[in-house]
Amino acid sequence: MRCIVLTQDLSFDDFWNVHQKTPEYLAKNKWKNPTNARDCPYQYALDMPGTTIFEHFAQRPDIAMRFGGMMTAYAAGKPMWADEHAYPVKARLGNAKTDDEVLVVDIGGGKGHDLAGFRARHPDLKGKLVLQEVPYLVDQVKDKLEGIDVMAHDFNSPQPIKGKAAGLVI
Numbered sequence: 001m002r003c004i005v006l007t008q009d010l011s012f013d014d015f016w017n018v019h020q021k022t023p024e025y026l027a028k029n030k031w032k033n034p035t036n037a038r039d040c041p042y043q044y045a046l047d048m049p050g051t052t053i054f055e056h057f058a059q060r061p062d063i064a065m066r067f068g069g070m071m072t073a074y075a076a077g078k079p080m081w082a083d084e085h086a087y088p089v090k091a092r093l094g095n096a097k098t099d100d101e102v103l104v105v106d107i108g109g110g111k112g113h114d115l116a117g118f119r120a121r122h123p124d125l126k127g128k129l130v131l132q133e134v135p136y137l138v139d140q141v142k143d144k145l146e147g148i149d150v151m152a153h154d155f156n157s158p159q160p161i162k163g164k165a166a167g168l169v170i
Contacts, residue, residue: 003076006069014063021045037156052156058136071110082118089122093166096127103127104166107155110137112145119147130161 022041026032034040037052048056057064079086096103103125106115115129131145132153142150153160159167 003069003073006066007073010063010066010070014066018042018045052154054134054154058134061136064136068110072113075113080114080117080121082114082121084121089118090125094122094125096125099126099128101127102130102161102163105130105132105159105161107132107153107159107167109133111141112148112150115148116145 018041021044025041025044028044038050040053042053042056043049043051046056057067081087082089084090093103104115104118104127106112106129109115109131110133112131115131119129128149129147130149130151131141132151132155133141134154135152138150138152151160
């Protein structure tokens with residue numbers, strides 16, 4: 001229930017002005033889809049040019065908390081991608097030879113719930129699980145996720161992990 005309240009607060013208190021200003025922003029930009037994470041309706045509506053939404057969340061933990069609650073509500077009751085009936089995990093991802101090889105990178109994975117669920121469902125699979133998040137969230141979770149490597153990363157910049165690892169963005 002708390003997640004539903006946070007979602008409503010986010011929608012009405014934090015994003016209402018963004019919804020209202022989006023047509024104006026799009027008209028001003030000749031109805032082109034934004035391609036710059038620092039110049040979107042969010043920045044336009046809140047008069048904060050040059051700041052990504054996640055940088056704004058770092059400055060406003062209250063909004064970040066409501067966003068996290070909305071993401072939790074969004075995932076509630078849905079099958080998890082790591083469930084064997086939802087995705088053939090072992091057939092497609094179960095090929096790490098050692099525990100040092102990166103198996104899955106969750107890019108923008110919040111507090112690591114997907115990777116924790118993955119490990120709980122597939123404890124026998126070898127390989128590292130890596131959570132990439134913005135620095136303020138990394139600081140909140142880095143000592144709380146057993147068996148998950150946590151690193152700061154902005155998903156608008158080049159991916160530092162190369163190779164056969166599966167990338168996950170939900």
